[in-house]
Amino acid sequence: MAIRKPTITDVARTAGVSKGLVSFALNDKPGVSPETRKRILEVAGDLGWRPSLSARSLSTRTSFALGLVIRRKAEVISADPFFPAFIAGVESALTEEGRALVLSVVPDAEAELRTYRTLAGDNRVDGVFLTDLRENDERFAVLADLGLPAVALGHPTGRDDMPFVQVDDTHGIASAVEHLVSLGHSRIAHVAGDPMMMHGGRRRSSFDEAMREAGLDPSLVIDTDFSASNGADATKRLLDNSHPPTAIVYANDPMAIAGLGVAQQRGLRVPADLSITGFDGTDISGYVFPALTTITSDPVEWGMVAARTLLELIGSGSAESVELPPASLLIRASTGPAPSDSGHHAAHR
Amino acid sequence: MAIRKPTITDVARTAGVSKGLVSFALNDKPGVSPETRKRILEVAGDLGWRPSLSARSLSTRTSFALGLVIRRKAEVISADPFFPAFIAGVESALTEEGRALVLSVVPDAEAELRTYRTLAGDNRVDGVFLTDLRENDERFAVLADLGLPAVALGHPTGRDDMPFVQVDDTHGIASAVEHLVSLGHSRIAHVAGDPMMMHGGRRRSSFDEAMREAGLDPSLVIDTDFSASNGADATKRLLDNSHPPTAIVYANDPMAIAGLGVAQQRGLRVPADLSITGFDGTDISGYVFPALTTITSDPVEWGMVAARTLLELIGSGSAESVELPPASLLIRASTGPAPSDSGHHAAHR
DNA sequence: CTGAAAGCGCTTACAG
DNA sequence: CTGAAAGCGCTTACAG
Structure with missing residues (x-):
């Protein structure tokens, strides 16, 4: 005889009550006396009853x-250290709630929207996280249409109907610029992220602002798709400039590491000839040479808080947005005083 | 009036048949005439019917x-470029099948086993992927006990009851060693992975074998947990040796990059004073300086094939194991001829 | 080839 | 505070 998993009927029978009452006890609903509830829960425990998820899903x-x-191309996904850490944070908040995470990696916008529709249509999830916010993001309309609760990572500009969990990264970029200015740099470039992504755009505009405040020219900016390959190319273009920068602020660590590689390949000393800052504080950034000055946030914490916020939204119908501690500058070895003769780099080897 | 999603009852009524027949048509079961099936499917399409996943789950x-x-500590998860790429591959095989991926990231062995139990008990998944195979892996027993179909990534030694999808990485390590030997290196070290993990152990033993075959001493090996931090420490220990190696074979790219950083910090020229090889062929490895000679596999492909194999196993009760093309050596700039005076490195700067 | 009915394991009004 | 029953939307023997 196969070992049949106990059902609510078994629990009801051995506890001597109706199925309905077992259900009420399970869900902490009013209308069942404390003693009865206690007895029911005991019986359930003895029997090893685990209420069927599918059955609950069907009725609720x-x-x-x-x-x-x-949404990432498969080739690029590995380069982004954010998601694994974020997901680890999400998990830590879900496990104790008995919830699971359904993950989709899609290559393009069409597949992305189709996936949200499928997830909602199949009732596969009760809510979603919205990452990589874009300008005029089509997803807002689709999610509203589907009635799918969502929490945004970062502040969706021009929308106050969706709770968000944000890390202020403008502060980090600003402090990187200030740090470089205090070291005597005046020609500072920015290898920006994807301008279509809000956090890319925001980092760029805070670079712009910080440069203006320092009375410096903020025009040395190159947009990228956040990939190491783009970071390397942007660095080459900047260094090919007739009047190249003495410092480069990168929108993420992989690009900064690629930039470091380009500089070294050209025989430039970092930081003597060129200062470099990253963004994210990835593990590896501390082990390249010279160790990368970078801007750190805490994606694990971010994931945990985002998950809690989404659960709150799903449970109660509304949730407060959260502002996490701002990203902060971690000064290591890749930044140093501006070269005295800032117009001419050391000759290439 | 709210827009109610159509159910099987709606389809049956408008098609003028019973619910049972609609179900048969949906599931391609015999017993429904071609014309009737066609009509039912048309009606379903017109109505925009999507069979309820929860209802199907409950009955099937x-x-x-x-x-x-x-199973990874949250701090380390980001350092591993394997999973995001693997997951992207899995997704590409799942989408077309209307399946989803449930992901869990857990910190330790206890949580890991508990998660498998919950996943099975809640009927949350129909099967699982088994990664990071370990020696005497407790998971085999638990999965068998739960009756949960599984496909292993890599060959589970001493088990022929579980299908696996494997990339032969011994070949890659061997070719790295051969490459270095052909460049005149004789003191070659290995910064190995976690000896408790099968792929860590396998890379180590193939290093051992390749060295012996070349008639060289294979004893310069240091175990790690695959982290960049461990990679840096191991490199320091190796270079502190009174008779340090002229080449180091690392078990993954992050450790190799960290090792490169350590070497550069000590003023060693790579590859003039020290040759370095990585493992994985991560995106960033091509952009450090010098670009890393590494051993590439295709984790996206791996994910796709593993997903197909698991679906086959679930669908038919059995599946053939698959051997993927072996990992191959990608020679770039971090390896070069052994220094002529291999006993003494260039003086530190 | 087709129909009517029971069943999957829960939840939730509705009576008492 | 408790019980009996209908319902969630499918699937699957069982009859015809």
């Missing part, structure tokens, strides 16, 4: 799962 | 989802 239209849809 | 005990449980 709840999936007890959260969704994360990541 | 199928979740239409696959599970991946990753």
Whole structure:
């Protein structure tokens, strides 16, 4: 005889009550006396009853799962150290709630929207995280249409109907610029991220602002797609300039590491000839030579808080947005005093 | 009036048949005439019917989802470029099948086993991928006990009851050693991975074998946990040796990059004073200076094939194991001829 | 080839 | 405070 998993009926029978009452006890609903509830829960425990997720899903239209849809080309996904850490944070908040995370990695916009529709249509998730916010993001309309609760990572500009969890990264970029200015740099460039992504755009505009405040020319900016390859190319273009920068602020660590590689290949000493800052504080950034000055945030914490916020939104219908501690500058060895003769780099080897 | 999603009852009514027949048509079961099936499917299309996943789950005990449980400390997860790429590959095979991926990231062994139990008990997934195979892996027993279908990544030694998808990485390590030997190196060290993990152990033993075959001393090996931090420490220990190696074979790229950083910090020229090889062929490895000679595999492909194999196993009860093309050596700039005076490095700057 | 009915394991009004 | 029953939307024997 196969070992049949106990059902609510078994619990009801051995506890001598109706199935309905077991359900009430399970869900902490009013209408069942404390003693009865206690007895029911005991019996359930003895029998090893685990209420069936599918059955609960069918009657409550709840999936007890959260969704994360990541739109990245497969070749690039590994370069981004953010998601694994973010997901680890999300998990830490979900496990204790008995929820699961459904993850989708999609290559393009069309697949992305289709995935949200499928996730909602299949009742696969009760809510989703919205990452990589873009300007005029089509996803807001789709999610509203689907009635799918969502929490945004970062502040969706021009929308106050969706709770968000934000890390202020403008502060980090500003302090990187200030740090470089205090070291005597005046020609500072920015290898920006994707301008279509809000956090890319925001880092860029805070660079712009910080440079203006220092009375410096903020025009040395190159947009990228956040990939190491783009970071290397941008660095080459900047260094090919007739009047090249003495410092480069990168929008993420992989690009900064690629930039470091380009500089070294050209025989430039970092930081003697060129100062470099990254963004994210990835593990590896501390082990390249010279160790990268970077701007650190805490993606694990971010994931945990985002998950809690989404659960709150799903449970109660509304949730407060959260502002996490701002990203902060971690000064290591890749930044130093501006070269005295800032117009001419050391000759290439 | 709210827009109610159509159900099987709606389809049956407008098609003028019973619910049972609609179900048969949907699931391609015999017993429904071609014309009737066609008409039913048309009506379903017109109505925009999407069969309810929860209802199907409840009656078939199928979740239409696959599970991946990753055991990593949150701090380390970002350093591993394997999983995001692997997951992207899995997704590409799942989307067309209407399946989803449930992901769990857990910190330790206890949470790992608990997660498999919950996933199975909740009928959250129909099968799982088994990664980071270990010696005497407790998971085999638990999965068998739970009756949860699984596909292993890499060959589970001493088990022929579980299908696996394997990339032969011994070949890659061997060719790295041969490459270095052909460049005149004789003191070659290995910064190995976690000896408790099968792929760590396998890379180590193939290093051992390749060295012996070349008639060289294979004893310069240091175990690590695969982290950049461990990679840096191991490199320091090796270089502190009174008779240091002229080449180091690392078990993954992050450790190799960290090792490169250590070497450069000590004023060693790579590859003039020290040759270095990585493992994985990560995006960033091509952009450090000098560009890393590494051993590439294709984790995206791996994910796709593993997903197909798992679906096959779930669908038919058995699946053939797959051997993927072996990892191959990608020679770039971090390896070069052994220094002529191999006993003494260039003086530190 | 087709229909009517029971069942999957929960939740939730509705009576008492 | 408790019980009996209908319902969630499918699937699957069982009859015809």
